[in-house]
Amino acid sequence: MTTGPARPTETADDDGRGAPHRPLVVHRAPHTPRAAVLLMHGGRADGRTPPPRLNLPALRMRPFGSAISRAPRGRDLLLASVRYRCRGWNGAQADAARDARGALDELAGLAADVPVVLVGHSMGGRAALHTGGHPAVSGIVALAPWCPPDEPVSHLRDRTVVLLHDERDRITDAEGSRLFADRARQSGARAHAVAMPRGGHTMLRGARQWHRLTVELVAAILDGTPLRLPADGKSPG
Template sequence: MRTGPAQPAHPDSGGGQRGAHRPLVVHRRPEVPRAAVLLMHGGRADGLTPPPRLNLPALRMRPFGSAMSRPPGGRDLLLASVRYRCRGWNGPQADAAQDARRALDELTALAADVPVVLVGHSMGGRAALLTGGHPAVRGIVALAPWCPSGEPVSHLRGRTVVLLHDKHDRVTDAEGSWAFADRARQSGARAHSVAMPRGGHTMLRGARQWHRLTVDLVVAILAGTPLEVSADGRFPG
């Protein structure tokens, strides 16, 4: 992940903005939802300013939401996304993960006892993997995620975790995803990895395959369907 130039003071450093920020954005809410998907878009390694109005990483996630909203599976699905205070992860502050946790708390207050699947891209994938131990979360689908070495995995025990990555990605490292999946599996997660044949980091080439596979994985996770994979936890995209 690229690191940007020096940024102004953190927006939560004063002025009471923490209380004003609402991280949960609900896009579709059935009268009686049976499940929920929470989308988390990408960002930057560093950046304390808010995401821009024309937020390309957020726009990149819209087709995934649209694909999951189609019937029959989407009829009873609550679809939401995380609104970040900052466009960057910002080191130990892990701002995107903080917002993801708050959004999950809001979501569970809105729809109690509903299983949730997190779908995150790049920095959002890292946020999804870090917050996947939340009691409401049944599984995570991480798209070209940012997986630095040493990320915690023990909190994912009992969850289904799938990481999709194109090995030609030049922004985040596919080998980091494979290593994360291996460590998560050793810690008791049902962790799998998918080597996507194309798409790079933006997932634009072969986009339909990314969308279709993500929807299939979300449906399987919510249904509790075992994923048919090889002995090392991988299966073809």
């Protein structure tokens, strides 16, 4: 996970520009959504300033949102993302996870009783895995996630969890994803780690494969159908 020096910020309760912080950003919402997808972008290990207006980690998630929206069932999906207070995870504060929980609570109020799939990259993958026990969540697709060895897993029981990782990723550890999936599976999750053939951490090389597989996994989780994982996946099933 990339690190950076923490810089002071004005307050943890606004967006750094004077407006009250709202963690949920809705991109599209059909009149009667049948399901929802919540996107969580990456960040830093430490950083207490708000994300910049030109937020490259957030831009990296746009093609995933577009691909999900264009899918056959996309017109019935509520698509949203998490707006973080801070750029960093910030140790025990777990700021990204706190914002993810707030966004999930708000999303549940907007679209009650619909299944939700979390799609998170890097720090956002950690936030998705951290908050995947929320009652609204049916499953998680974690993209090159940050998975420290002591992350909790018991809350993911009965959830479908797929971690996609290029083993040549130099920012987050693919072996950490595999070990996380192993522990989650032992705790009752339907967890899988899939080795992606390329893409590194940014997922730019082979981007279409990352987008296509994510769309397929989201659809399978929401439909309750068997996952179709690549043959080089690191877990059975």
